[in-house]
Amino acid sequence: MATRIQLGNGQPARSPAPRPRLRRGAGRPTGAAGEQLRRRILEAASAEFARSGLGGARVERIAAQAGANVRMLYYYFSSKDDLFLAVLERAYATIREAEKALALDKGEPQEAMRRLVRFTWGYYFSHPEFITLLNSENLHQGRHLERSARVSQLHAPFLEMIGRLLERGARAGVFRHDVDPMQLYISISGLGYFYLSNRYTLSAIFKRNLMTRERCDVRLAHIMDVVLGYLRPQRSSLS
Amino acid sequence: MATRIQLGNGQPARSPAPRPRLRRGAGRPTGAAGEQLRRRILEAASAEFARSGLGGARVERIAAQAGANVRMLYYYFSSKDDLFLAVLERAYATIREAEKALALDKGEPQEAMRRLVRFTWGYYFSHPEFITLLNSENLHQGRHLERSARVSQLHAPFLEMIGRLLERGARAGVFRHDVDPMQLYISISGLGYFYLSNRYTLSAIFKRNLMTRERCDVRLAHIMDVVLGYLRPQRSSLS
Amino acid sequence: MATRIQLGNGQPARSPAPRPRLRRGAGRPTGAAGEQLRRRILEAASAEFARSGLGGARVERIAAQAGANVRMLYYYFSSKDDLFLAVLERAYATIREAEKALALDKGEPQEAMRRLVRFTWGYYFSHPEFITLLNSENLHQGRHLERSARVSQLHAPFLEMIGRLLERGARAGVFRHDVDPMQLYISISGLGYFYLSNRYTLSAIFKRNLMTRERCDVRLAHIMDVVLGYLRPQRSSLS
Amino acid sequence: MATRIQLGNGQPARSPAPRPRLRRGAGRPTGAAGEQLRRRILEAASAEFARSGLGGARVERIAAQAGANVRMLYYYFSSKDDLFLAVLERAYATIREAEKALALDKGEPQEAMRRLVRFTWGYYFSHPEFITLLNSENLHQGRHLERSARVSQLHAPFLEMIGRLLERGARAGVFRHDVDPMQLYISISGLGYFYLSNRYTLSAIFKRNLMTRERCDVRLAHIMDVVLGYLRPQRSSLS
DNA sequence: TATGAATGAGCTTTCATTCAT
DNA sequence: CATGAATGAAAGCTCATTCAT
Numbered sequence: 001m002a003t004r005i006q007l008g009n010g011q012p013a014r015s016p017a018p019r020p021r022l023r024r025g026a027g028r029p030t031g032a033a034g035e036q037l038r039r040r041i042l043e044a045a046s047a048e049f050a051r052s053g054l055g056g057a058r059v060e061r062i063a064a065q066a067g068a069n070v071r072m073l074y075y076y077f078s079s080k081d082d083l084f085l086a087v088l089e090r091a092y093a094t095i096r097e098a099e100k101a102l103a104l105d106k107g108e109p110q111e112a113m114r115r116l117v118r119f120t121w122g123y124y125f126s127h128p129e130f131i132t133l134l135n136s137e138n139l140h141q142g143r144h145l146e147r148s149a150r151v152s153q154l155h156a157p158f159l160e161m162i163g164r165l166l167e168r169g170a171r172a173g174v175f176r177h178d179v180d181p182m183q184l185y186i187s188i189s190g191l192g193y194f195y196l197s198n199r200y201t202l203s204a205i206f207k208r209n210l211m212t213r214e215r216c217d218v219r220l221a222h223i224m225d226v227v228l229g230y231l232r233p234q235r236s237s238l239s
Numbered sequence: 240m241a242t243r244i245q246l247g248n249g250q251p252a253r254s255p256a257p258r259p260r261l262r263r264g265a266g267r268p269t270g271a272a273g274e275q276l277r278r279r280i281l282e283a284a285s286a287e288f289a290r291s292g293l294g295g296a297r298v299e300r301i302a303a304q305a306g307a308n309v310r311m312l313y314y315y316f317s318s319k320d321d322l323f324l325a326v327l328e329r330a331y332a333t334i335r336e337a338e339k340a341l342a343l344d345k346g347e348p349q350e351a352m353r354r355l356v357r358f359t360w361g362y363y364f365s366h367p368e369f370i371t372l373l374n375s376e377n378l379h380q381g382r383h384l385e386r387s388a389r390v391s392q393l394h395a396p397f398l399e400m401i402g403r404l405l406e407r408g409a410r411a412g413v414f415r416h417d418v419d420p421m422q423l424y425i426s427i428s429g430l431g432y433f434y435l436s437n438r439y440t441l442s443a444i445f446k447r448n449l450m451t452r453e454r455c456d457v458r459l460a461h462i463m464d465v466v467l468g469y470l471r472p473q474r475s476s477l478s
Numbered sequence: 479m480a481t482r483i484q485l486g487n488g489q490p491a492r493s494p495a496p497r498p499r500l501r502r503g504a505g506r507p508t509g510a511a512g513e514q515l516r517r518r519i520l521e522a523a524s525a526e527f528a529r530s531g532l533g534g535a536r537v538e539r540i541a542a543q544a545g546a547n548v549r550m551l552y553y554y555f556s557s558k559d560d561l562f563l564a565v566l567e568r569a570y571a572t573i574r575e576a577e578k579a580l581a582l583d584k585g586e587p588q589e590a591m592r593r594l595v596r597f598t599w600g601y602y603f604s605h606p607e608f609i610t611l612l613n614s615e616n617l618h619q620g621r622h623l624e625r626s627a628r629v630s631q632l633h634a635p636f637l638e639m640i641g642r643l644l645e646r647g648a649r650a651g652v653f654r655h656d657v658d659p660m661q662l663y664i665s666i667s668g669l670g671y672f673y674l675s676n677r678y679t680l681s682a683i684f685k686r687n688l689m690t691r692e693r694c695d696v697r698l699a700h701i702m703d704v705v706l707g708y709l710r711p712q713r714s715s716l717s
Numbered sequence: 718m719a720t721r722i723q724l725g726n727g728q729p730a731r732s733p734a735p736r737p738r739l740r741r742g743a744g745r746p747t748g749a750a751g752e753q754l755r756r757r758i759l760e761a762a763s764a765e766f767a768r769s770g771l772g773g774a775r776v777e778r779i780a781a782q783a784g785a786n787v788r789m790l791y792y793y794f795s796s797k798d799d800l801f802l803a804v805l806e807r808a809y810a811t812i813r814e815a816e817k818a819l820a821l822d823k824g825e826p827q828e829a830m831r832r833l834v835r836f837t838w839g840y841y842f843s844h845p846e847f848i849t850l851l852n853s854e855n856l857h858q859g860r861h862l863e864r865s866a867r868v869s870q871l872h873a874p875f876l877e878m879i880g881r882l883l884e885r886g887a888r889a890g891v892f893r894h895d896v897d898p899m900q901l902y903i904s905i906s907g908l909g910y911f912y913l914s915n916r917y918t919l920s921a922i923f924k925r926n927l928m929t930r931e932r933c934d935v936r937l938a939h940i941m942d943v944v945l946g947y948l949r950p951q952r953s954s955l956s
Numbered sequence: 957t958a959t960g961a962a963t964g965a966g967c968t969t970t971c972a973t974t975c976a977t
Numbered sequence: 978c979a980t981g982a983a984t985g986a987a988a989g990c991t992c993a994t995t996c997a998t
Contacts, residue, residue, distance in 0.1 A: 610856060
């Protein structure tokens with residue numbers, strides 16, 4: 001414990017011969033204590049990225065929020081970008097997991113569809129960080145997600161589930177026959193996402209606060225109307 | 240040598256966040272030559288903000304792109320934030336101006352509605368910078384738009400125009416009666432905006448490129464179906 | 479001059495869409511004041527790189543030594559590597575310039591050769607920073623120099639000059655005929671360079687300080703012997 | 718939580734530079750398994766120091782390369798500097814050991830000298846890491862070697878061996894009489910070392926790749942010419 | 957003998973903005 | 978109207994080293 005003088009002749013990684021970065025294998029610690037810190041960092045990052053976007057997020061704030069050293073952030077995740085991807089993957093996994101509980105294969109088709117619409121709106125509503133995360137990723141042209149194998153695997157079964165619901169409804173005569181599951185899901189999402197994501201600009205241009213409890217209920221009702229109205233079997237061709 | 244406190248941590252963030260000064264109305268009267276440079280800066284800024292967001296945009300790149308000196312940027316616009324607001328205002332003015340040409344008060348209601356839907360999709364499609372701009376402003380919680388008197392004035396007549404169209408259609412028996420103009424407009428926008436804004440994440444999770452010519456046409460047709468399907472007069476209550 | 483709070487929503491260059499670095503055109507200021515600071519930085523960098531190598535050099539030390547802000551270093555030279563290259567180029571230009579004054583085309587061939595040998599040793603002796611610079615560049619596998627067009631242009635005339643001297647001597651019967659100018663120059667250099675560059679390790683293993691005035695003179699005399707001994711016309715083949 | 722002063726600015730630098738502690742002799746006695754790991758670390762370090770220099774080398778990379786934990790590196794060698802010294806010592810021991818096999822005391826003097834020249838060139842040629850190691854140590858002003866008792870012991874017998882060879886040759890009338898063994902050895906080394914150590918800068922300034930098989934052979938022949946040319950008994954004084 | 961987790965200092969580079977001319 | 982020079986603060990990331998087990 002004596003006073004010690006260190007030379008520590010550091011020299012940043014730029015200069016020497018090009019050598020592969022020592023990637024920590026995406027940082028997989030085994031100890032339980034480590035796992036806990038890793039998760040805290042992930043959660044803090046999620047909040048920070050949501051609040052400020054990828055570029056605006058500060059690694060130091062993330063570390064502080066997680067009660068960790070900045071260095072540890074790089075110990076578990078190798079870079080800010082990798083951390084962002086981890087956050088994204090977790091976010092997608094969470095929502096898709098929650099959707100499984102909807103049991104769309106059960107119950108009356110119209111009622112199941114209402115569950116889906118309500119859930120989707122509700123999820124965006126109570127997870128604004130998910131919206132900001134996606135917007136960030138899109139600003140960056142999907143740069144991170146395109147490296148992720150995990151994420152796309154989550155969605156095939158999800159679309160199939162919606163497809164089965166649409167078929168059930170069509171067979172029961174309550175849904176029209178020509179509906180594409182992906183298009184429908186994008187519509188259900190978009191109807192809520194846009195309202196919530198653009199809450200500030202919409203509130204500004206329409207000069208009213210769109211986020212009051214009442215107006216949000218109105219919005220959900222409207223979305224419900226749009227989706228189910230659209231799904232009604234057609235009497236005659238429209239478009 | 241004035242005392243200066245810098246936070247330099249950008250982004251909306253912390254609640255008592257000190258707002259950047261938006262010294263509006265400092266619009267210097269400029270000669271014709273100056274006016275031209277001013278516009279070049281505005282255009283360069285538009286592109287840069289669109290590409291990189293507010294935080295990611297670099298004043299130096301904007302100046303370089305405009306063939307100007309960074310100092311000039313500060314001469315015409317007093318700060319990066321003011322410049323961003325100017326860009327935003329111009330973007331809103333442009334789209335609302337274009338919408339006037341739709342003449343929604345004329346022609347068959349359903350056809351007029353189709354024009355609106357088609358235009359809205361087309362505008363987002365061919366002005367991706369508008370989308371990025373709005374996303375940025377929303378990430379920053381509408382901080383800039385909040386100060387703008389100009390923008391909200393643009394939208395009252397616009398909603399009225401849609402309202403008149405809905406009434407015409409309802410009276411003609413081709414539209415349902417319970418439609419709120421703002422909700423409808425938000426829906427029309429959202430159906431296209433979400434698809435285009437989230438093109439990268441959606442393409443990644445659904446493992447297909449959503450931006451091919453064909454898929455975009457499919458999307459527009461779907462939106463058309465949704466909007467007009469929803470507007471069909473109801474036989475029975477749905478929700 | 480009031481207290482001012484700035485948000486300055488900075489966001490480092492990493493995140494956004496890949497855009498070309500705004501290279502300042504290798505930084506060419508026109509003002510005289512700027513040119514002066516630029517030179518001071520170059521000189522400070524030369525000393526620092528010499529002392530510590532490329533990797534060990536600290537930009538902050540360079541800036542401080544030059545009486546400048548670190549930021550200015552990046553204003554004039556765009557990166558540490560570019561600065562290193564500038565230093566290298568200047569170093570080569572300086573030695574080659576000095577060599578021109580040797581007037582090898584004049585005087586007796588043996589005497590001219592002695593001038594060259596003496597100069598080369600003397601230059602390395604009194605410019606140890608040149609040695610360290612070259613060693614650094616070689617440690618980095620010539621990464622910087624290979625981007626330089628300027629440097630190689632300096633050397634063609636130099637080799638020609640030596641070639642002419644060798645011919646003169648051969649014709650006069652005092653030099654052997656089979657000498658390659660480049661090989662000879664590398665030998666003249668190496669005989670001095672190695673002694674001076676490796677002064678510490680050689681002193682350590684031979685347990686004597688090789689850098690005393692006397693020993694340095696002895697070394698120069700030895701080199702002279704080796705070079706001129708080698709150049710003596712052959713009576714019979716040797717190798 | 719001891720008070721700790723870190724300079725962290727590496728490199729030889731400032732004169733009163735606090736020397737890194739070189740706690741020698743802490744050589745832990747280790748079992749056979751441990752000895753093996755120790756050697757693997759030493760070899761990995763040798764490669765890493767050679768590739769990147771002392772400052773550019775990364776302990777983590779060394780450990781990874783050795784298939785060991787960073788902590789183990791500190792267990793066997795107490796610091797990066799100590800490790801570097803160990804590598805240096807091993808390198809010197811290796812080359813001096815190899816030289817013993819030259820049997821310079823046997824055979825015709827000129828032929829023995831040719832063996833020495835050929836060996837020296839060949840060793841540098843096939844051990845580029847030795848060159849980089851020495852350059853690093855010299856950049857650091859021989860800081861490590863200074864402490865080593867082992868190394869200097871290796872060289873006295875080596876110089877004596879060369880001295881005997883020179884005497885043999887002089888007595889036989891094939892070598893001149895005034896040759897200093899150390900100077901000659903430094904010359905033989907320098908003629909090859911400089912060419913190989915500065916391969917990148919020389920290739921750049923002379924615009925040709927000096928490391929082709931053919932050019933290397935040419936260089937060796939040239940060195941041979943220089944050394945034996947110089948050693949030829951003089952007819953008249955030269956310098 | 958071995959390992960994962962942790963640390964604090966320091967590195968290069970970048971940024972929005974302003975001064976002096 | 979226009980420009981080059983200058984600045985302080987901070988950002989992301991990396992380093993050698995040690996603690997706890």
